[in-house]
Amino acid sequence: MKTEIDPFQLYGTRELETPPMRLTSGRLDVDFKDGNLRTIRYDGIEVLRAVSYLIRDRDWGTYSPGIDDLRIEQRHDGFFVSYLARCAGPENTELTVDVRITAQVDEALIFEATVLSTTGFETNRCGFCILHPIVGVAGMPVSVEHVDGSSESTHFPDLIEPWQPFRDMRAITHSVVANVTAECRMEGDTFEMEDQRNWSDASYKTYVRPLALPWPYRIPAGKPMRQRIVLTIGDMRRLPPASTYGSEKTPAVGLSAGARSGFMPSMGLVITPEEADATPAARDRLAEIGPQELLFHFDPDAGHGADAFRRFAAVAALHPGRSTLEIALPCRQTPLVETQQIAGWMQAAGFKPDAIMISPSVDRQSTPPGSKWPECPPLEEVYAAAHAAFPDMRIGGGMLSYFTELNRKRVPAGTLDFITHCTNPIVHAADDLSVMQTLEALPFITRSIRAIYGDKPYRIGPSTIPMRQNPYGSRTMDNPRGGRIAMANIDPRHNARFGEAFALGYAARVLDAGLECLTLSALTGSFGLIAGANEPSAAGAKRPLFNTIATLSRLAGQQWQECLSSDPSAVLSFTTARSNGLRSLHLVNITPIPQLVELGEFRLKEQRGNKRLMLDAYSTLSAELMD
Structure with missing residues (x-):
């Protein structure tokens, strides 16, 4: 049954x-x-x-x-x-x-x-x-x-x-x-x-x-x-009346090896001052995930000040990997004065990230067609100030908001060490189908970035289902009842298998962009991988998304190989190879119905060579391949 x-x-x-x-x-x-x-x-x-x-x-x-x-x-x-x-x-x-x-x-x-x-x-x-x-x-x-x-x-x-x-x-x-x-x-x-x-x-x-x-x-x-x-x-065709169209039978999804390949990106987690104090208590979970990058968010317009760097330093001490500080620069004074003040706070707290991502705070707000661009210092001045204030760090630019804003205000990238932006799938619609369909657009976004910025190192994130900021209005939407609401700052699917499937589908769709780092979540809070004390599940319990992010973190740096799906609107896949030659197949069903998958030339060890498997609704699978 x-x-x-x-x-x-x-x-x-x-x-x-x-x-x-x-x-x-x-x-x-x-x-x-x-x-x-x-x-x-x-x-x-x-x-x-x-x-x-x-x-x-x-x-x-x-x-x-x-x-x-x-x-x-x-x-x-x-x-x-x-x-x-x-x-x-x-x-x-x-x-x-x-x-x-x-x-x-x-x-x-x-x-x-x-x-x-x-x-x-x-x-x-x-x-x-x-x-x-x-x-x-x-x-x-x-x-x-x-x-x-x-x-x-x-x-x-x-x-x-x-x-x-x-x-x-x-x-x-x-x-x-x-x-x-x-x-x-x-x-x-x-x-x-x-x-x-x-x-x-x-x-x-x-x-x-x-x-x-x-x-x-x-x-x-x-x-x-x-x-x-x-x-x-x-x-204009001459066809007989349709006789079989409309059948509800769903054919199996077939897999085959593709030609494209590359290397898996590093995985990041975003840390805000509001969530920094909760991170040491979750240090075991952080170690279990093993992200390569921590992305620390700093926004003086949100009330962040010198004390944030003391908290950031405590978190960075728990993490053996790299770290980046993203700065929403207020630009109420000159960029050099503001960046030097931030550098002084960092030095006093003993916080020294590997890289800085900097962007004027005002650039997070969208400028629609026909609207007046807001007052903002020239980006060349902002980047020069960052280089002067943080001389030993890589400097990145782009947008703290979404690709839209970066496409409309293309930053001068000559002095930058990397380009970055975020995406969000509930800007216009929040039904399940529309959210999953946004994965189709990701290869167009990454290809457009490469057409603009060439081989410049490229990062994406934080990109989550819930919206962390709204460039198109005065606020994100509160969602106390946990519904499917566009522009909501909390989304229940982030905590469920839907969110897990979305994240692995996201990673699969951006593989050929050659990303330096991909950030799809936080560790704690409403964007996090573990439950908080005020949630129905036990505090610190893993959300399903935890599994995907931990898997992607383990895969960082491995070579990936394209795996073609006969129906990429239902199943996405790719393979990876470790340095010892062992290969794995990674599958995700991005639909609410089970999908029968024809494995083609791929044979999973745990399937004992079977040529078919059934993927449950919104389920993921990572398994070793037979030699």
Whole structure:
């Protein structure tokens, strides 16, 4: 008898997501979930990743409106959906969205919405977002029709575009497969596209209301606003009616050796002043993990001062490896004055890291298109001050926030010893599928960094599921109930098998970037590998993520070899080899369902040569290979 896995083990919460409802119209099928459309496919090929009607608050947080009067009809020749979405804003304001979704065989899919507020409603965005997938689409030809009626033939960006690749959009048409096209027409407002890979989203996002217009803005009371999305599939093939498509049987995922190889990066853990005092009590756990790098975070704007370095020195004394201090420089005085003051505090505390990562504090805040860049000293002056204040240390730069900010403000790297940035998977969406899909974007991010900075030593992190800072609003979102919330500073999945699978999937996706160091967690606290005293589990208990980080730490410096997966949206893998020639296979299932894996040429010692194995939901496996 099959035993069901406790959702708490998988997600850190027993609150399950509402499963999507599959709706079909001939060769077209969609997943209807929470009032929106996901995974829109034609003949099993993903055409659009999503069509959603979204309402954002002034901090770019996404409202979760209540849905009333939901009506869903699956017909033999298509489907029909209607509902009312009601949204409550601050100061007793309200908004209602009247939605209709229709599809019929050989006709367009139409998603239309009318919004009305009786009170007026403040928002940063209210309208449709359309997501195009990136796999198989990046760099491919596309036709864009503009609001003035003109058209251009161009390409989806391959390297990640820092600003909007397409503006003033009315329609966009791309090829799905040979002789099959998809036109997405957007009516009711002016749309533009941003390259969401900047934020590690696995999509190009076309959204309503250009960012150059002021925000937040107010929807006037009593004035209806209408928008409509029309998806038209053009199929020039001559095919018989589909007969077998729609089978729910999941094929086995096949593995095969790839050509790429390299060396595993060092692994880091971030230490903040707030968590530094908890680290000595967890010294045995720290030794068990064995990270190569400790990344100490110092931010005077968060109240960090001279006493932080005494704490850092105590932690560094427990660690035989390297250490880096990341500094969010306030820039209220000259960079030289501030860096020399910090250097004096460090010397007095006996804290001497191997490297400094320095960035103006203000650069953590995003500067959207059309916005004024904040006042900031020239980065050349900041880096020169760091070299003067810390003459015996490597100096790194980049961004303490995300790739987005680094792509938009490309630092002068000539005097830097390394480049670094972070990523976060819950900037725009926090459902399980969207979070795991962000792994698809990571190779595009690392390839874009290499295109900008060449062979400069490169680090990533801290990159965690919960968000440690919000460049796009005034705060990260509190999450006292442990839900799936975008931009939340606590996420339950970090504590569960989901977080373990995400971390190993992350490492697999960035292998060929040649990273110097990868940091995916802290030791303690809400970003940590062990539970705190106020958590349901015993204080100091290992979170599942502990296993992945400890494994990756042991693998640091070993040679990795590419291992190709027939379905990288389900299973990711790679092999490693130790200096004595022993090889290991590393697998991760990044889906909520068990996956049957065909091992191909690989044979695991513990499997006694078996050619297949079953990977449970969100599970990882590291095992020695037979000679």
